[in-house]
Structures are given as C-alpha cells and as structure tokens.
Amino acid sequence: MKKKELSYIDSVHRDGTIWNLSVMVLLLAFPLTVAAIFGAAPDWKALGMGLLATAPMYWAVGTIETITFVPMLGAGGSYLSFVTGNISNLKLPCAINALEQNGVSANSEEGEIISTIAIATSSIVTTIIIILGVVCIVPLTPVLEAPVLAPAFAQMLPALFGGLGVAFVSKNWKISVAPVLLMLVLFIFVPALNAGTVGIMVPVSVVFTIAVARILYKRGVL
Secondary structure (H helix, E strand, O other): OOOOOOOHHHHHHHHHHHHHHHHHHHHHHHHHHHHHHHOOOOOHHHHHHHHHHHHHHHHHHHHHHHHHHHHHHHHHHHHHHHHHOOHHHHHHHHHHHHHHHHOOOOOOHHHHHHHHHHHHHHHHHHHHHHHHHHHHHHHHHHHHOOHHHHHHHHOHHHHHHHHHHHHHHOOOHHHHHHHHHHHHHHHHHOOOOOHHHHHHHHHHHHHHHHHHHHHHHHOOOO
16 A cells, blocks of 8 residues: 655644654753762652742743644744744844745745744754854953954844844734734843743733734724
C-alpha cells in the first residue's frame, strides 16, 4: 500500500512537534544530569513551592503568546521561534518585516515560507554574532564600554520597533491611536510595568486593539 505523502504544512507540524519536544527534553536533561553526576539534588519541597508561585504565570504567558504570535509568524516560524527564543525582540520584527517587504500575510503559503526563512536567518545570524562576541569580547570591551556609545546602545530596540511601528501606523493611523495611548498611560502611571512585563502587555494590547478596531468599524470610522 502506497504511503500517503504529507503536505508541506503537515510536515511542518510533524517536524516542529518533534524538534520542540526534543529541545524540551535536552533542556531538562542538562540540570538533571548535572544533579545526578554531582549528587546535588535540589530541595524538592522548596522547588515545588517556587514553581507553585511562578509556574502559573509562565503557563498563562505561554498560552497567550501562542495565541498571539502564531497568526503573525505562521506554523513553521512559530515552531522555530519558540525553540530559539527572543520572539518579541527579534524573531517577530524580522518575520513581520520580511512579510511586509514581500506583501504577503503569514497565513498564506508564500507567507508561511517567507516567515520561516526570515526567522531561520535571524537565528543563524544571532548565533554567529554571539560566537563572534564571545571570541572578541575581551579586545572589544574598551570600545563597547566607551561612554560615547552608551546612548546609541540604549536606543537600539526603540529604533527597531519605531521603524516597524511607522510602517504599520502609516497604513491605518486610526487603529493605532487607542493602543498607543493605552500603553503610554499604563507605563507612565503604573511603575510596576517594565521590560519584564512585555510578554503580558503585548497580548493585552492586541486584544484591546481588536476590540477598538471592531467598535470603530461598526461605527463606520474605518
């Protein structure tokens, strides 16, 4: 009996599931192996209490990020991004920029491939830069720590997201007003919000933007 050939998207889900589970096993295997070799088992009660206090937050953020990022990254890009990490700061901007430059959406066949290539390229470039950084960190330290460069390094992420923001805001500025005002108010008047809360605030902003866009559409503004 002839074996049915998998479609591209089915193969993506198959390989993505295998690689994600494999990486999860490897990540857990290292501390467990070290603990077994050196006989340094953790205090399981303290570990359980710590997980009880922190794990639900990460489960919630992981669920929300999956719902939020997958439609923007596509299936292949999502599997690759969740393995390599740094999605909101690096993988998502790269994927969105590539999709924007080619005029396709992530849920199309072309967008699926382009998003995956962009994220894979980003991962490879990041790895190469990290390797070069490790090799050159000692001779480059005086240059990187020079006071004259400090303002430039502080503005790298704002410049990256600013460029992406302008591209999207210019398409329909009416939709962007409400979420921009919401985030400004929250981050100015709620001191507890910082870079560590981005994983939560991005989904909140997405849901808020969709709700506002629907209201504006119903009222004929859009």
